[in-house]
Amino acid sequence: MRLVLLGPPGAGKGTQAARLVKKHDAPQLSTGDMLRAAVAAKTPLGLKAKALMDAGSLVPDDVVIGLIDERLDSPDCARGFILDGFPRTVAQAEALQDLLDRRGLSLDAVLELAVDEGALVDRMRKRVDETLAAGGAVRADDNPESFKMRLEAYRAQTAPVSAHYAGRRQLTKIDGMAPIDEVTAAVDRALVDATVGRG
Numbered sequence: 001m002r003l004v005l006l007g008p009p010g011a012g013k014g015t016q017a018a019r020l021v022k023k024h025d026a027p028q029l030s031t032g033d034m035l036r037a038a039v040a041a042k043t044p045l046g047l048k049a050k051a052l053m054d055a056g057s058l059v060p061d062d063v064v065i066g067l068i069d070e071r072l073d074s075p076d077c078a079r080g081f082i083l084d085g086f087p088r089t090v091a092q093a094e095a096l097q098d099l100l101d102r103r104g105l106s107l108d109a110v111l112e113l114a115v116d117e118g119a120l121v122d123r124m125r126k127r128v129d130e131t132l133a134a135g136g137a138v139r140a141d142d143n144p145e146s147f148k149m150r151l152e153a154y155r156a157q158t159a160p161v162s163a164h165y166a167g168r169r170q171l172t173k174i175d176g177m178a179p180i181d182e183v184t185a186a187v188d189r190a191l192v193d194a195t196v197g198r199g
């Protein structure tokens with residue numbers, strides 16, 4: 001299963017990706033997680049990305065395209081992968097197409113979790129509260145100012161990615177406002193349709 005999950009920050013991509021990983025035995029490729037690992041390890045890339053991420057801005061396309069290019073060659077990606085948080089710009093979507101073409105691969109589906117914008121800030125706050133209650137570390141970009149920037153980056157740079165895939169008839173929209181299990185059921189149905197549609 002080769003899949004792209006689209007949706008604004010707080011849409012529930014990570015939650016659904018974790019379930020898809022179990023079900024399809026394919027890894028979740030989250031550029032956000034890869035970048036946070038680079039920041040934590042203080043690699044040159046991490047040091048460069050940190051300020052942009054903390055502010056809620058996107059890191060340059062070539063950085064994330066490079067991360068995905070490298071990751072796609074890992075043996076665990078042979079069975080497929082769930083892309084979460086990539087592509088986030090139309091340029092990244094075009095680069096992904098190239099990376100897949102070069103490997104003779106194609107996407108099975110592109111799913112967008114659609115969520116009312118008003119609900120997203122509340123979800124972020126809830127995530128912060130739950131993380132603190134569990135004694136965990138809150139993400140540096142889970143604060144109101146950075147979150148506002150993340151939403152703006154989404155609107156300006158990532159919403160066009162949905163239109164890009166819709167224009168290619170690859171996009172399936174899922175209601176991300178439904179309870180988590182219902183979203184999972186809708187995702188499963190969309191994947192069956194996508195695979196059947198392909199014959």
Ligand code: ADP
Nearest residue numbers: 009031032052053056057058059064085086088
């Ligand atoms: P979110 O929960 O906001 O979707 P992620 O964990 O996917 O967050 O990403 C966190 C941050 O990492 C982003 O705000 C951005 O700075 C950077 N980032 C992650 N993926 C990409 C990408 N594909 N292109 C550019 N920047 C990215």
